Amino acid sequence: MGRVTLQTVADKVGVSRMTVSNAFSRPDQLSETLRTKILAAAEELGYAGPDPAARALARGTAGSVGVLMTDSLSYAFTDEVATGFLSAITEELDPTGRALTLLTSRSRGDTVPARDVPMDGALVYSCDGYSAAVDWLVRRDLPLVFVDQAPVDDRPSINVDDRAGARAAAQHLIDLGHRRVGILTGELSGPHGVVDADRASDHHVSRQRILGWTDALSAAGIEPVVVREPLTPEDAAYEGARILLERDDRPTGVLCFSDVMAHWVVRAAEDLGLTVPGDLSVVGFDDQPLARRMRPELTTVRQPIAEKGRVAAAALTAAIDAAQAGRTLQPEHVVLPTELVVRGSTGAAPAV
Secondary structure, three states: OOOHHHHHHHHHHHOHHHHHHHHHHOOOOOOHHHHHHHHHHHHOOOOOOOOOOHHHHHOOOOOOOEEEEOOOOHHHHHHHHHHHHHHHHHHHHHHHOOOEEOOOOEOOOOEEEHHOOOOOOEEEEEOOOOOOHHHHHOOOOOOOOOOOOOOOOOOOOEEHHHHHHHHHHHHHHOOOOOOOOEEEEEOOOOOOOOOOOOOOOOOOOHHHHHHHHHHHHHHOOOOOOOEEOOOOOHHHHHHHHHHHHHEEEEEEEEEOOHHHHHHHHHHHHHHOOOOOOOOOOOOOOOOOOHHHHHOOOOOEOOOOOHHHHHHHHHHHHHHHHHHHHHOOOOOOOOEOOEEEOOOOOOOOOOOO
């Protein structure tokens, strides 16, 4: 037998193509007896059902939402912040029956995921604001929610209070007597290595954390040494930490963009014979599970990762439902609070 189609099943049962289609897509249009007969014939012939893209076009819904991430989708499976965020999204989406599709912001040849993949809406998660992929989603006029992005007037956004969290982290070191402070971060403009604290960044989260750290440090008359490293590969932070810790004016405290970067700072300190927190205090950001696995346990800024995922998915679901009903929602801009969590990686500044 050749390729089994909708017509093949229709011919076997003796009904129209539309009747067979309804058996899969609109079961309420058929009697239970006829639908059972059609599905049995389809199973016998090995027919899986109408083409999903065609069914989505007919229904006016794809039954899926996208999450636009960075160039590499492996980040979704290796970074514990990303996995916690995505897990919360799937939990919130489960009652809706919608699937989750991960989208890379990178295009390959004629394939542009943000342009080509069927979806009912998308979350734009911690992407470059000038990404062509974001532009494609906007041009498709899909319901969108921006997460860890600079808010825009006409789209819902979900952020955490990165600036306040970073300010609290820096103030914690100041209160412990630290006056030589280093910052290890990523996504600032320019080359890797030592950079100016006021160097611009297109990455919203990085910019907000830099502002928070320098809010507190500047008020205390402290000029930090800032080292810029990329967010990936994660062990690149080790080299950034060595740049900080091998200086003649080595900092006694280091503020890190993430818990992962803080982990590599502690590793570099150990390799240089420094103790944490005796010689060096280290503060992370995120409070992902890694922070509690480290020895000593990491002082860090807790962001509500799961809540961020749930709130983002709920906002997107509301936007999709409104769009499909022909309603317009007023975009909300949610900022979730952060919390400084003090553990064993910070202590009083050593005499220098």
